[in-house]
Amino acid sequence: MNSASQAAISALILGPLILAVLAFVYPRQWRWLCLTTFPLLSSAVLMLAWQVFSSGPFRISMGGWTKPLGIELRVDGLAVFLLIITTGIGLGVMLYAMRYFERDSKPGNVDQIQRQAYFWPLCFFLLASLNALFLSADIFNLYVTLELTGFSAVALIALAGKGPALTAALRYLFVSLSGSLCYLLGVALTYGMYATVDTSLLSSEVEPNFVMWTALILMTGGLVAKAALFPIHFWLPSAHANAPSPVSALLSALVVKGSFYILLRLWFEAFDALVTPAAAYLLGWLGVAAIFWGSYKALIQPRLKLLVAYSTVAQLGYLFLVFPLALTESSGFVAWSGCLLFLGAHACAKTAMFLTAGNILHAAGHDRIRDLDGITHVLPVSVFSFALSGISLVGLPPSSGFVAKWLLLNASLTQGKWAWAAVIILGSLLAAAYIMRVLTHAFTRVAEPELTNPIPPVMEWTGFTLALLAIALGFFSQWSVELLRFGAPFTGAAFSVSVSP
Amino acid sequence: MTEIALILYLLAGGLLFVIGFYGVWAPQELLRRILGLNIMGSGVFLVFIAIAAQTRDPIPDPVPHAMVLTGIVVSVCGTGLALALVARIYSMTRDESEERQQ
Amino acid sequence: MSVEGLLIIGILLSSFLPGVIIFFLREENHLGRSFLNLLGAGIKLILVAVLLWEVYRFPDQVDAIRWSILPGIDLALGADATSILFVTLSSVLWLLTTIYAIGYLEGAPHRSRFFGFFSLCVTATVGIALSANLLTFLVFYELLTVSTYPLVVHRGTAEAMAGGKMYLTYTLIGGAVLLLGVAWLYSLAGSVEFAERGVLDSLVASHSWELKVIFWMLIAAFGVKTALVPLHGWLPRAMVAPAPVSALLHAVAVVKAGAFGIVRIVYDVYGIQTAADLELLHPLAIIASITIVYGSIRALFQDELKKRLAYSTVSQVSYIVLGTAMLGPLATTGGLVHLVHQGILKITLFFGAGNYAETLNIHRVSAMNGIGRRLPLTTIAFSISALGMIGLPPMAGYVSKSYLQAGAIQAGEGWVLWVLGASSLLNAAYFLPILFRAWFLKPPVEWPEERSFGRWETHWMLLVPPLATSVLVLYAGLFAESPFSPLAWVKLIAARESGE
Numbered sequence A: 001m002n003s004a005s006q007a008a009i010s011a012l013i014l015g016p017l018i019l020a021v022l023a024f025v026y027p028r029q030w031r032w033l034c035l036t037t038f039p040l041l042s043s044a045v046l047m048l049a050w051q052v053f054s055s056g057p058f059r060i061s062m063g064g065w066t067k068p069l070g071i072e073l074r075v076d077g078l079a080v081f082l083l084i085i086t087t088g089i090g091l092g093v094m095l096y097a098m099r100y101f102e103r104d105s106k107p108g109n110v111d112q113i114q115r116q117a118y119f120w121p122l123c124f125f126l127l128a129s130l131n132a133l134f135l136s137a138d139i140f141n142l143y144v145t146l147e148l149t150g151f152s153a154v155a156l157i158a159l160a161g162k163g164p165a166l167t168a169a170l171r172y173l174f175v176s177l178s179g180s181l182c183y184l185l186g187v188a189l190t191y192g193m194y195a196t197v198d199t200s201l202l203s204s205e206v207e208p209n210f211v212m213w214t215a216l217i218l219m220t221g222g223l224v225a226k227a228a229l230f231p232i233h234f235w236l237p238s239a240h241a242n243a244p245s246p247v248s249a250l251l252s253a254l255v256v257k258g259s260f261y262i263l264l265r266l267w268f269e270a271f272d273a274l275v276t277p278a279a280a281y282l283l284g285w286l287g288v289a290a291i292f293w294g295s296y297k298a299l300i301q302p303r304l305k306l307l308v309a310y311s312t313v314a315q316l317g318y319l320f321l322v323f324p325l326a327l328t329e330s331s332g333f334v335a336w337s338g339c340l341l342f343l344g345a346h347a348c349a350k351t352a353m354f355l356t357a358g359n360i361l362h363a364a365g366h367d368r369i370r371d372l373d374g375i376t377h378v379l380p381v382s383v384f385s386f387a388l389s390g391i392s393l394v395g396l397p398p399s400s401g402f403v404a405k406w407l408l409l410n411a412s413l414t415q416g417k418w419a420w421a422a423v424i425i426l427g428s429l430l431a432a433a434y435i436m437r438v439l440t441h442a443f444t445r446v447a448e449p450e451l452t453n454p455i456p457p458v459m460e461w462t463g464f465t466l467a468l469l470a471i472a473l474g475f476f477s478q479w480s481v482e483l484l485r486f487g488a489p490f491t492g493a494a495f496s497v498s499v500s501p
Numbered sequence B: 001m002t003e004i005a006l007i008l009y010l011l012a013g014g015l016l017f018v019i020g021f022y023g024v025w026a027p028q029e030l031l032r033r034i035l036g037l038n039i040m041g042s043g044v045f046l047v048f049i050a051i052a053a054q055t056r057d058p059i060p061d062p063v064p065h066a067m068v069l070t071g072i073v074v075s076v077c078g079t080g081l082a083l084a085l086v087a088r089i090y091s092m093t094r095d096e097s098e099e100r101q102q
Numbered sequence C: 001m002s003v004e005g006l007l008i009i010g011i012l013l014s015s016f017l018p019g020v021i022i023f024f025l026r027e028e029n030h031l032g033r034s035f036l037n038l039l040g041a042g043i044k045l046i047l048v049a050v051l052l053w054e055v056y057r058f059p060d061q062v063d064a065i066r067w068s069i070l071p072g073i074d075l076a077l078g079a080d081a082t083s084i085l086f087v088t089l090s091s092v093l094w095l096l097t098t099i100y101a102i103g104y105l106e107g108a109p110h111r112s113r114f115f116g117f118f119s120l121c122v123t124a125t126v127g128i129a130l131s132a133n134l135l136t137f138l139v140f141y142e143l144l145t146v147s148t149y150p151l152v153v154h155r156g157t158a159e160a161m162a163g164g165k166m167y168l169t170y171t172l173i174g175g176a177v178l179l180l181g182v183a184w185l186y187s188l189a190g191s192v193e194f195a196e197r198g199v200l201d202s203l204v205a206s207h208s209w210e211l212k213v214i215f216w217m218l219i220a221a222f223g224v225k226t227a228l229v230p231l232h233g234w235l236p237r238a239m240v241a242p243a244p245v246s247a248l249l250h251a252v253a254v255v256k257a258g259a260f261g262i263v264r265i266v267y268d269v270y271g272i273q274t275a276a277d278l279e280l281l282h283p284l285a286i287i288a289s290i291t292i293v294y295g296s297i298r299a300l301f302q303d304e305l306k307k308r309l310a311y312s313t314v315s316q317v318s319y320i321v322l323g324t325a326m327l328g329p330l331a332t333t334g335g336l337v338h339l340v341h342q343g344i345l346k347i348t349l350f351f352g353a354g355n356y357a358e359t360l361n362i363h364r365v366s367a368m369n370g371i372g373r374r375l376p377l378t379t380i381a382f383s384i385s386a387l388g389m390i391g392l393p394p395m396a397g398y399v400s401k402s403y404l405q406a407g408a409i410q411a412g413e414g415w416v417l418w419v420l421g422a423s424s425l426l427n428a429a430y431f432l433p434i435l436f437r438a439w440f441l442k443p444p445v446e447w448p449e450e451r452s453f454g455r456w457e458t459h460w461m462l463l464v465p466p467l468a469t470s471v472l473v474l475y476a477g478l479f480a481e482s483p484f485s486p487l488a489w490v491k492l493i494a495a496r497e498s499g500e
Helices: A003-026 A027-055 A079-099 A110-135 A138-159 A163-194 A199-205 A210-226 A235-242 A245-270 A276-301 A304-319 A329-364 A381-393 A400-414 A418-442 A457-485 B005-026 B030-052 B062-101 C002-023 C028-059 C081-104 C111-129 C134-153 C158-189 C203-224 C232-241 C245-254 C254-270 C273-279 C280-299 C305-324 C329-360 C376-390 C396-411 C415-440 C458-478 C486-498
Strands: A058-061 A072-075 C065-069 C073-077
Touching: A003 A027, A003 A058, A003 A110, A027 A058, A027 A072, A027 A079, A027 A110, A027 A235, A027 A457, A027 B030, A027 C158, A027 C329, A058 C028, A072 A110, A079 A110, A079 A163, A079 A245, A079 A329, A079 A457, A110 C458, A138 A199, A138 A210, A138 A245, A138 A276, A138 A329, A138 B062, A138 C415, A163 A199, A163 A210, A163 A235, A163 B005, A163 B030, A163 B062, A163 C134, A199 A245, A199 C232, A210 A245, A210 A276, A235 A245, A235 A304, A245 A304, A245 A329, A276 A304, A304 C415, A329 A381, A329 A400, A329 C203, A329 C396, A381 A400, A381 A418, A381 A457, A381 C002, A400 A418, A400 C065, A400 C158, A418 C158, A457 C002, A457 C065, B005 C111, C002 C065, C002 C073, C002 C081, C002 C111, C002 C396, C028 C081, C028 C111, C081 C245, C081 C329, C081 C458, C081 C486, C111 C134, C111 C245, C111 C305, C134 C158, C134 C245, C134 C254, C158 C203, C158 C232, C203 C273, C203 C280, C203 C305, C232 C245, C232 C280, C232 C305, C232 C329, C245 C254, C245 C305, C245 C329, C254 C305, C254 C329, C280 C305, C280 C415, C305 C329, C305 C396, C305 C415, C329 C376, C329 C396, C329 C486, C376 C396, C376 C458, C396 C458
Parallel strands: none
Antiparallel strands: A058 A072, C065 C073
């Protein structure tokens, strides 16, 4: 049992690392290497999920050295949930990317060959570092994996090669590095106080004092910058919009969630004792600002990919609602599972959206929304996928986005927090508004649809499958909630009903 | 290490951190910003070292030293990546301005 | 799984699967598309008939199908007597509208897209009918919004897009309010299953103000689709859609779904007695009455035929709400039976309007002089339904109005009689002139844009459906007291609701 889990974890972390090196050394074998990841990663993740379901959360010490000196990896419901999302989205995007870098029918395009040669090692690195991030159990390891993720992401953005992409990548790098250095300073202060970096030890030992407060503020500040919370979201739209489409998908769906994950671990586990309602409300209100500001900017964007990127800013705001909504014990688990289901739903939907936006961009040669009338008639599958992912983003039933918002609504209504409930609903309406901005072009009458470049079917159908998943997973939310229970910081009902007046 | 020395080192580290942070976000020239990142990093490492020297033993605590080493490696990689990007941006803008002049 | 469960799944799939397949059919595959549509409609009708028989025989049914999406929160489908009423109406009218649409859209572009969404729309309607709890209802209700939008904007013109935008704005905001209301109710009461006489008794003592606020939120949300004043603005603008869509929207799907929602809320969530205790019924009756009168007045001033029919719908659907808002089995009967009657009456009128537009390109009442000579059968059907709308015996409308009047007296709401009377007068005022023009004025020497369809006055697929529905109108009126009429079924529902 234990050795199987160790094998699974090795497969998840070492596997992509080795494949990355191989992809760098043998760039022409990328197809084989890519195909190896599919069975490797999926079986490893399923093994860990089965493990958690059957015997609960567990920890593994690397090299047999235990804490406080050794590095421990922890597998609980939250980690497995995020690993499943990473693997699922990662494999989907890889399938898309397999055709994406060869989409132009002109063979021997030097730029494209080079881009493809560098994409795969970087993509594998990204997967390896994300997997390691979700499995880490101490705050320093989290820093290391966070940095790895950041670097892979920056390099992937720069892969587009054009001026705006490079500037965006550099800006992201600055934000990323300054954010992680703030985080690292917080780690230093924490170690200085308690001589440990392990999250479980910290959760039992940390007490509120000035030094720890500074540490938490520093760490939160750094992480919030990397998660693009308002007002430090300025780097995200240009970075996600100018990157190649599969990269945009990976970034929006997974990379920003990595820093959010660390934030969850800190606030609900390691530094649990330091959390006050005021601080939680502050994060919550910043999330609200993100929802409104991001939606507003999405409504006025002329370009499709920028619209989708601002939509990410808005949707990330929803994630931060977990902090004010999870303050009570009775609705804590409801808010927790709602937030995480939202994370998963957003990952699926946003990936599908970026992939279809990429299809549209390639087919039309541009992504100006106003001029998209013709394209939507000749790419029905992509437009339909966009609509499906839009349904999940808006939170129309029975999608997974709906289930997540339902839970968040339940958490806010049972605690009498009407303002938050109103925000959730208004955010949905704003999302509907900017989604419809794009979709109305699918129905307008056009005499001659134009098609600049044809799109390989694989590219259209991966987007479609992911969009369909975003909807279909709503029906299976019960499994996700059961999974999230293992090792969750809350016990309590999955749906709370207030019985007292 | 005495209390005063510890506090001085910590303050120095914090000061470097703040100067570096300012250096990343205030200036416009890209190289200065990268230098700012390095200074920030140095500040954090100084804090780590000070904490490592906090113990009563003659041998300092090796764990923060390990963390600093990792941090330095990360810092080097980050600087390298940033410099590569800056070089590329520079060569692209230089090409563009040459084209415009022609 | 029980027989009922299989039937319900079959009913849903009979329109869902053809819809999905039709999306992938090539535009030229006329035969395949029509075959799938009619096959699906036919199968659905058969399954609904079987389900009707089952529900009749076994009145005490438990939910047939459940699917758990969260611990303690299920999606549930089941068939009680009220469901059967709506699902039968939907299935019969879907078959007829499909035939009509196939004829109407011959040669039009994007037919695969149209019929695909058409089938999804019917799936959503049937799902609404067969929902056994409030969450499932919400799911299918929003599905209806999403699947009807492409139908409204089908023509793709600027006017169509504007109408669609208004439609979506209204219905999505309504949907948001609905979500909030349902989530709030679930947070108070747990899973809200539909049960005769309501499920919220235990909460009245402790949470009455919340229940009241939630009630009005839900009514407002459903009121958008039901076109209650002042939320009715989208309906006349949605007339830009092709005639089959208007027929479907106004007879079967959208407005009825809204009205059905109100019916469910008052009878099966709150329970009529609880609603009366919470003093919710009287204001609802007032709102319904205002809508009835306002809709009729606006209809008077419309020259465009479809817009006149739209405002007539605004007015007529509120009869259902009015019947729901009055205490007593007679009012309940009147309201519920009008759900069926208004459906068949209005669909005939819209079929007629579509025939006038398609055959002669006539859209305005002022251009309808003597149209009865050119399209006699269509205009006979139109006339029967128009007279039924006014409330003349022996048409179906008379039956519903008389029950509503009796119900008003039974509930002690005498003022409603004035409303009903005024409405009948107004209905006469805007329908009789049309009939007069059609039959008694001289037609123009030449119709401006006439299309010839051979021996019959118009395409047979455009002719058969309105004739069929007008026969139903006569049947429902003449044979109302027989055991095989809509009225008989509604009396069954009313009896079960009042606890006999």
